[in-house]
Amino acid sequence: MGYFDVPEVEYTRYSNRQLAAIPLAVLAVALLVLTGTFLVTGSPVELGMDFAGGAELTIETTSSEAEIQQAFDVEPDSIQSTQAENQYLVQFAGLEVDDIDGLSDQAEANLAGDGEIVQQESTASPSFAEQTQQTALLGIAVAFLGMSVIAFLLFRTFVPSIAIVASAFSDLVIPLAFMSIVGIQLSLGTVAALLMLIGYSVDSDILLNNHILRREGDFYESTHRAMRTGITMTVTSMMAMLVMGVTAYLFGVELLASIGIILFVGLATDLMNTYMLNLSLLRWYKFEGVRR
Numbered sequence: 001m002g003y004f005d006v007p008e009v010e011y012t013r014y015s016n017r018q019l020a021a022i023p024l025a026v027l028a029v030a031l032l033v034l035t036g037t038f039l040v041t042g043s044p045v046e047l048g049m050d051f052a053g054g055a056e057l058t059i060e061t062t063s064s065e066a067e068i069q070q071a072f073d074v075e076p077d078s079i080q081s082t083q084a085e086n087q088y089l090v091q092f093a094g095l096e097v098d099d100i101d102g103l104s105d106q107a108e109a110n111l112a113g114d115g116e117i118v119q120q121e122s123t124a125s126p127s128f129a130e131q132t133q134q135t136a137l138l139g140i141a142v143a144f145l146g147m148s149v150i151a152f153l154l155f156r157t158f159v160p161s162i163a164i165v166a167s168a169f170s171d172l173v174i175p176l177a178f179m180s181i182v183g184i185q186l187s188l189g190t191v192a193a194l195l196m197l198i199g200y201s202v203d204s205d206i207l208l209n210n211h212i213l214r215r216e217g218d219f220y221e222s223t224h225r226a227m228r229t230g231i232t233m234t235v236t237s238m239m240a241m242l243v244m245g246v247t248a249y250l251f252g253v254e255l256l257a258s259i260g261i262i263l264f265v266g267l268a269t270d271l272m273n274t275y276m277l278n279l280s281l282l283r284w285y286k287f288e289g290v291r292r
Contacts, residue, residue: 015037016283021282022278031173034173045179045185047093047185052093053126056092057103058119058121059088059227060086062121067111073106077185079091080252082250087119090124104121147201160213163281168205170273175197185258193262197270201266201274204270208274208278234267
């Protein structure tokens with residue numbers, strides 16, 4: 001596998017506090033964003049139909065998106081164009097299942113088209129969506145806990161293990177805050193992206209820890225070896241996710257576009273946390289901490 005020309009960072013110019021300051025500051029801002037959103041809306045991130053319940057209509061109409069927005073008594077939460085010409089997915093979060101008939105009637109009455117406007121209806125009851133939400137959050141919690149256990153089993157010392165856990169936690173929280181800011185909904189698809197980020201985070205952090213703690217060589221030489229491999233893998237993945245996100249956006253596949261941008265932001269966050277936060281903790285452990 002080829003490598004990017006990764007420059008050797010002069011880490012000796014920076015103290016451990018300086019290295020950790022930026023990742024911790026970004027994490028603090030992300031936690032403030034999520035807390036503020038939770039206090040205002042009751043949820044740290046906007047919930048999609050999978051987790052809030054509601055109705056979705058697939059409609060075929062020559063009306064514009066602005067006209068679709070105004071065609072219903074209840075304002076749609078999202079309007080997505082599909083690959084088919086003049087076809088849209090219109091979502092209404094938080095509605096009861098019985099409301100779908102009224103929405104279909106409004107679409108047929110208020111939107112222009114050559115034939116039947118509503119092509120398909122789908123609903124999710126709020127109670128079922130709440131159960132789905134709890135299951136998805138439990139899945140994230142179990143994945144995070146499993147990752148933490150693996151980290152402690154691999155290194156069996158507190159500081160290197162907690163460095164991996166702290167980086168993975170930040171790699172989840174910062175993309176969640178980004179989702180809250182730009183309005184990306186939390187759904188089963190975006191939860192899958194967050195689960196993938198846990199895997200990416202553990203991979204890069206274990207790579208760094210293993211090079212520094214278990215391989216021969218100077219601390220900074222081992223760091224640079226890990227960076228050559230880790231940064232190559234992460235940047236390659238970032239470019240792939242960016243291409244996927246942009247392509248999906250251009251073709252109107254909103255879920256894939258959201259997954260791509262979440263992974264891009266999460267991988268960029270992982271670069272910062274791995275080679276600043278994690279590294280500062282490892283250097284403190286290697287040169288100043290008490291090794292047991």
